[in-house]
Amino acid sequence: MSIEIANESGVEVPEPSIVSVARFALDKMSVSQLAELSIVLVELDVMSDLHERWMDLPGPTDVMAFPMDEYDSSRRPDSAGAGPALLGDIVLCPAFAKDQARKAGHSLLDELHLLTVHGVLHLLGYDHAEPEEEREMFGLQNQILADFRAAKAAAEREQAQRSADSAVLGAVGLEEQDGPGTH
Template sequence: MTLMVEILNEQEESLTAEQMDTLVHLLEKAAELEGISEKEVAITFVDNERIKELNQQFRNKDKSTDVLSFPLDEEDALGDIIISIPKVREQAEDYGHSFERELGFLTVHGFLHLLGYDHETEAEEREMFARQEQILQEFGLIR
């Protein structure tokens, strides 16, 4: 095993076992493509109110968001990814693709942040979004 994934659900809506398995396999693929092995990552699903609280607390932004990443400076743990399931549903509808595609996109986005990717500049954004798309394409999770 190259990546240990823990999934926690702190909101009302339950994801199916298939959806959670897909996320685990997607992260394993992303880890493989990034050359990451023997690491742990946690994904927590929350509602908009909780992600807004976290966004305010850690980023000083008083609004809900779709995904937050909290890298850990530990040898065996990459960190935590927090995803708002209501935002996933809303954005999937807005972008005209499936819930699973949006959930996968945000999961990979959060994972890449744990690895140090960012999108503060145009160059960083191009690199990060190209890498996200490559991972999703190789996994087969297309729009």
């Protein structure tokens, strides 16, 4: 799966973490490994222009999604003529998201994770124009984010345990030099 990210916003953000949550969401939604996604972080004025041009709404917004190819979840990667599915672009505005994060009582990174998953779901055809659609999309969004946080916490615990194990082994002179099975 190819996920490209470009930060043109002037706001420093941990780009690998945004890519990670996008990849996690795409995996959770069983999107083909051949899929391609682009994420662009932009300044307020750029987002305002996009928002007005494409949504006919004034002012900036937090996230916009621009689907490219019609995503066909039934298409097999090994079928004849199957090529990469170009999902589209997710455009995030960290400056706008920063205020939302503050109001929601969480970090900018948490807000950007939420907006990234939101954008992925839009690219996959989900919407929230009607109450039923909103319940479905936001429920799915919340579940993906909860699963992502749980997976991230588990990975951090595992890394901490490996570090602790290594420290103990090192303290007793048993640290591994070149990996398992070497003496």
